[in-house]
Amino acid sequence: xxxxxxxxSDYYAISPLINKWWGGRQMADMLPKLFFDHFTSTSFIxxxxxxxxxxxIGFLSQSHADEAYxxxxxxxxxxxxxxxxxxxxxxxxxxxxxxxxxxxxxxxSPVNRTSIAFHGKMGFEMEAGDRVEDGVPIHTxxxxxxxxxVLFLKKLPF
Numbered sequence: 483x484x485x486x487x488x489x490x491s492d493y494y495a496i497s498p499l500i501n502k503w504w505g506g507r508q509m510a511d512m513l514p515k516l517f518f519d520h521f522t523s524t525s526f527i528x529x530x531x532x533x534x535x536x537x538x539i540g541f542l543s544q545s546h547a548d549e550a551y552x553x554x555x556x557x558x559x560x561x562x563x564x565x566x567x568x569x570x571x572x573x574x575x576x577x578x579x580x581x582x583x584x585x586x587x588x589x590x591s592p593v594n595r596t597s598i599a600f601h602g603k604m605g606f607e608m609e610a611g612d613r614v615e616d617g618v619p620i621h622t623x624x625x626x627x628x629x630x631x632v633l634f635l636k637k638l639p640f
Contacts, residue, residue: 483528483530483535483566483569484528484530485526485527485528485569485570485573486526486529487522487523488518488522488525488526488527488537488539489522490515490518490519490522492527492534492537493515493517493518495534496513496518496527496534496537496556497513497515498510499534499556499558500513500556503556503557503558504556512554513539513553517539517541517553517554518539520541521541523577524540524541524542524550524574524577524578525537525539525540525541526538526570526573528557528569528570530561534558535557535558535560535561535566536555536556536557536558536561536567536570537554537555537556537570538554538555538570538573538574539552539553539554539555540552540553540574540577540578542578542581542583547582548582548583548584549585550574550577550578550581550583550585550586550587551586551588552571552574552586552587553588555570555571557570567600568604571604574586575636575638579638579640583638584638584640585638586606586635586636586638587633587634587635587636588601588606588633589621589624589625589631589632589633589634590631590632590634591632592618592620592630592631598618598632606634606636607634607635607636608632608633609633609634609635611632618632619633620632621633
């Protein structure tokens with residue numbers, strides 16, 4: 483597997499895969515091209531045999547000097563459970579530390595139990611919300627009406 487930084491042209495290869503990789507959920511609108519134009523040094527593509535098998539889009543926070551943020555991550559369903567997601571995250575953690583950050587934040591949907599479990603395995607802690615469902619703290623309407631989210635924080639060792 484090769485891990486490399488994203489480039490603007492990667493948008494056109496990844497965008498058509500997003501809804502497919504999410505089992506038909508309409509997710510592509512959450513990842514506009516601007517991320518591929520403006521966050522190339524903190525976002526990564528995983529390739530195997532010239533095929534895109536995963537990606538991570540993240541950035542160093544402009545508002546919080548000690549934080550980095552993972553905006554969107556995907557791994558081809560045919561390549562899951564092979565630690566490609568873990569490798570993408572570890573590369574981002576390294577980049578965040580090199581950028582002077584000691585915290586990484588991200589969010590997911592409460593219905594995405596696979597994502598919640600993965601983040602726990604990666605050392606993220608769920609942040610307290612305004613309600614709890616099935617042991618998961620929920621932030622009601624975090625991304626707008628009806629758009630509840632689970633918020634995660636990982637403290638990076640220095």
